[in-house]
Amino acid sequence: MRSLFWRGMLAFLAVILVAVGMVAVLAGRATEAEFRRHTFAHSGMLTPQVEALAAYYAEHGSWEGADTLLLPPHGGHGRGRHGHGGGSPWMTLLLVDAEGRVVVDPKGRVGEVISPAELEGSVPIEVDGEIVGYLLPPAGMWDDVPLEPLQVEFLSRVRTVLWVAALAAMGAALLVGGMLFRSITAPLRRLTAASQAIAAGDLSARAPVRGRDEVAQLAEAFNRMAESLARAEEARRSQTADIAHELRTPLTVIQGTLEAMVDGVYPANRENLLAALAQVRTLVRLVEDLRILALADAGQLRLHRAPVDLRPLLQEVVEAHRPQAQERGIALNLEAPPALPLVLADRDRLAQVMGNLLSNALRYVPEGGHVTVRVEDRGREVAVAVADNGPGVVEEDLDRIFDRFWRGDPARRRATGGSGLGLAIARHIVEAHGGHIWAEPTPGGGLTVVFTLPTAEIAGEHKH
The missing domain is CATH 1.10.287.130 (Signal transduction histidine kinase, dimerisation/phosphotransfer (DHp) domain)
Incomplete structure (x- = not known):
């Protein structure tokens, strides 16, 4: 019973058995009760009472005083369950006028209006072909009415038909339920097979997707x-x-x-x-x-954050790389406004980012080229761009330059002296500061790498 399908079917079967069994039992009892009531109402057992009440109405023209016929004398008691066996046979009957209003009731419901459903089990009282009232036996009075053998056989057949219908409904419900559970468990089995294949090392395994559930x-x-x-x-x-x-x-x-x-x-x-x-x-x-x-x-790159003025930091990094640029005749310039908002950052890590970006640019720019560092105040953040006029990178590879060990020209892997990790490290450090970094073509040819950092005020708000 470990299968989800069979456990679901067992639960579904239990629900069906309870529901169908209750419906069959209740329907059988309701059918028998209605049949007995109908038999009682048409058996003629109330004919003497109906004739006496019709004669009373024909004589008086109304039901006023009819309670003397139906109610027992003061203090009188009948015997038997419903007044049978020596007591008054009238004492438990209910008299209703043609409008459905109670005229006589031993329980005191005089004046109430009877619902059409209650009138279904009544016996009409007619005078000159016109219904002037109804006589209602009390609920359950027909339970003791003896049934003829044919009537008993009829009720038995009705019960049999109900149970056969219940079994047929249960079978149909099980069939539909089985199809429903199969439609649920089949994709789960396929998903299980795919997960087992991946666990075995086949990472190409995929689960088929059908529908939108x-x-x-x-x-x-x-x-x-x-x-x-x-x-x-x-x-x-x-x-x-x-x-x-x-x-x-x-x-x-x-x-x-x-x-x-x-x-x-x-x-x-x-x-x-x-x-x-x-x-x-x-x-x-x-x-x-x-x-x-x-x-x-691993998320364990430690940053010692403090307010940092980017202009002097960038000047230091640029000057540190100037000898390398001069050796190859490359113009290295810094363009920055005189005043910049502070950024909340690790100064050494930012210097590492700028060092990696400048080393990468100087490595690929040909002799006589130029590399420019531009800084821009964008309000809530500061943007730093390192632009060169080197060979650049094709547009489809712009997102890949931050991958580890990626180089645009594999043939120059060792000749350039780089490990292929500088830009990947720069991306991790910038993102750890809450910034963004990307690459774009330089107008006129070359590559521009841009990164942004939130200002100290904004970074402080995010930190808190």
């Missing part, structure tokens, strides 16, 4: 999750391959240099040792970049 929405959410897992797995594999590639080159250079010095091919002099040391520093930089990204991914 809750189960279909669940399948769509599952497929989106599976696609995210597939992308994450692909990114993990690519990153592993990229890391291996980035580590292999400097390690190979270090190994070759040291082996050459050991074999006496290279002298163990300062020049060769500095070459090996440069590769070690490349490895250290790569490992540090990977550490920063790992901290950012």
Whole structure:
């Protein structure tokens, strides 16, 4: 009974049995009661009373004083359940006039109007072909009316038909319920099969989506999750391959240099040792970049926020990169207004972002080119743009330049000296400050990387 289908069907069957059984029992009892009442009303058992009341009305022209016929003398008591067995046979009958108003009632309901439903079990009283009143036996009086064998057989057949109809209804309900539960459990089984395939390592498995109900929405959410897992797995594999590639080159250079010095091919002099040391520093930089990204991914990148004036910070970073720009004849300029609103930020991390952006621009701009840093006050935020006139990036790759180890020209991976992690680190740091970063083409050719930071006032409001 572990199947959801059979558990649902069992619950559905229990509900059907209770509902259909109650309906069959109640319908059988109601049918028998109505049949007995109809039999009693047409059995002629009240004929003497009806004739006496008709004669009374014909003589007096009204029902005034008719209570002397139906009510027992003061203090009189009848015997038997309904006045039978020696008591007055009139004492429990109800007399109603032609308008349905109670004329005589042992229980004191005189003057009330009887509903049409109550009048259905009455016996009409006629005078000269005109109905002048109704005689109603009390409820349940017909329960003791003896039935003839044919009437008993008729009631038995009615009960049989009711139970057969109940069983047929139960079968039809089970059939419909089974189809309904099957339509619910079938997509769940397909979803289970897809999840088991993904658990076994097949990240291409997807659950079919049919309709727009809750189960279909669940399948769509599952497929989106599976696609995210597939992308994450692909990114993990690519990153592993990229890391291996980035580590292999400097390690190979270090190994070759040291082996050459050991074999006496290279002298163990300062020049060769500095070459090996440069590769070690490349490895250290790569490992540090990977550490920063790992901290950012885990949400543990610590920021020491404080109000920062961007203009002097940018001037320091630009001046630090100016010698590198001058070596290749690249014009490096800073365009910033004299006064800027403060930003609430980690100064060292912002310097790292600007260093990565400038290093990336200077790395790809050809000799004689130019790189410009522009700062703009946008009210609630400050925007910083690093624009160059280098080869640029095709539009479809603009979103990818912030991916780890992505380069526009794979053939220049090592020649440019970058690890391919600078822009990815910049994105994580900017977003950790509540800002945004994106890339766009530079008018006239080249690439512009823009990032925004909320002002200290706005950042303080968000922090609180």
